[in-house]
Amino acid sequence: MELFKDVNPLDWEDWHWQMRNRIRTKEALAKVINLTKEEELGIKKSSGKLGLAITPHLATLMDPNDPNCPIRRQFVSLGLEFQNSPHEMSDPCAEDRDSPVPGLVHRYPDRVLFLATESCAAYCRHCTRRRLVGDKSAVAAPSKFDQAFEYIKANRKIRDVLISGGDPFMLEDENLEEILKNLRAISHVELLRIGTRIPVSLPQRITEDFVRMLKKYSPIWLSIHFNHPKEINKRTKLACDMLADNGFPMGSQTVLLKGINDKPYIMKRLMHELLEIRVRPYYIYQCDPVKGTAHFRTPVATGINIIEKLRGHTSGYAVPTFVIDGPGGGGKIPVSPNYMLSQAKGKYVLRNYRGKIYTYIE
Structure with missing residues (x-):
């Protein structure tokens, strides 16, 4: 790639270098891809909002001549983001309403969402927290989380x-460790989880020192945001190998996106490749009705059909749960094909993945 052809390999593997050299302007991006008018309009309009931010690593994955490249579609703004659609909200999951103290969301009885940072390595255009995420420091004052x-x-x-954000893996080692140390000191906290997109957007961040620090606070379960097979490559696999080899269980979170991963064969390939890098397919989300994302949303029936084409047709480990976040704070609601056709006293009429009918008697 012309823009990065003279980069020293040691610099390329330095995650701080990757961050310093993110693509932030239309002019820089034009050296990587052939921009369409719709992309140029989107970049112009997004300035000062959820702006453009693409790591050099991600830039190498983009097809310069294909506007429908799944990496471009996810990270390059389009003018369509600025069309208002009915039923869209700035906070569709009502996280602000369910926040008892700054940086914390408490919706379910036994668990909380801890928002550790508002920064990400790259900005997904379908982001459900676009009201919060943006060009803000990933360095938090030690007292910021005292109330939480x-x-x-x-x-x-x-x-x-x-622990989510933004992306918690954007924090410097010592800052993330401070959060983990404080949470591990609370006796009734049994489970720590971290949501991240870093193995996709900035795999160079997963260093030996970083993994060694995380391991001190094991067990930590990792939820990694993967949307398309094109996101999985040797560098991403290396990052996931380091995490898996050090005992971190990993699950995937995938957002169903129109024109990107809404075909059953694409989703099946993604789930298979995730298993190969030791990431267990966990959730497929219906794209939240957040403002500016109507062009990403599919009919709910699309997600149900994808599960129909996975269940029974491939390994059970490769079948995630399709969920809709109930608008207004309803939480995750699982949606699946109907395999129970009728139910009477002690008798169930069932359909299998081939459409054959069976009766189960209690």
């Missing part, structure tokens, strides 16, 4: 903390 820690300490029913 105190709230968790005071609520003994909380046994599970999901």
Whole structure:
């Protein structure tokens, strides 16, 4: 790639270099891909909002001549983002309403969402937290989370903390460690989880020192955002290998996106390739009705059909759960094909993946 052809390999593997050299302007991006009018309009309009940010690693994955390249579609803004659609909201999951203290969302009885940062390595155009995420420092003052820690300490029913953002892996090692150390010191917190997109957007961030630090606070479960097979490559596999080899269980979170991964054969390939890099397919999300994302959303029937084409047609480990986040704070609601056709006293009429009918008698 012309823009990065003279980069020293040691610099390329330095995640700080990757961050310093992100593509942030139309002029820089034009050296990587042949921009369409729709992309140029989107970049212009997104300035000062959820702006353009693409790591050099991601840039190498983009097809310069294909506007429908799944990497381009996810990370390059389009003018369509600025068309208003009915039923869209800035906070469709009502996280702000369910936030008892800054940086914490408490919706489910035994678990909380801990928002550790507002920064990401690259900005997904379908981001459900686009009201929060953007060009803000990934360095938090030590006192920023004091209220969150105190709230968790005071609520003994909380046994599970999901650390998210932004992307928590954007924090420097010592800053993320401070959060982990404080949470591990709370006796009733049994489970720590971290949601990240870093193995896709910035795999160079997964260093030996970083993994060694994380391991001190094991077990930590990782939820990694993967949307398309094109995101999986040797460098991403290396990052996932380092995490898996050090005992970190990994699950995937995938957003169903129109024209990107809404075909059953694409989703099946993604699920198979995730298993090969030791990431267990976990969730497929219906794209949230967040403002500016109507062009990404598919009919709900599309997601149900994908599950129909996976269940029974491939390994059970390759079949995630399709969910819709109930608008207005309803939480994750699983949606699946109907395999139970009727139910009477002690008798169930069932359909298998081939459409054959069976009766089960209790």
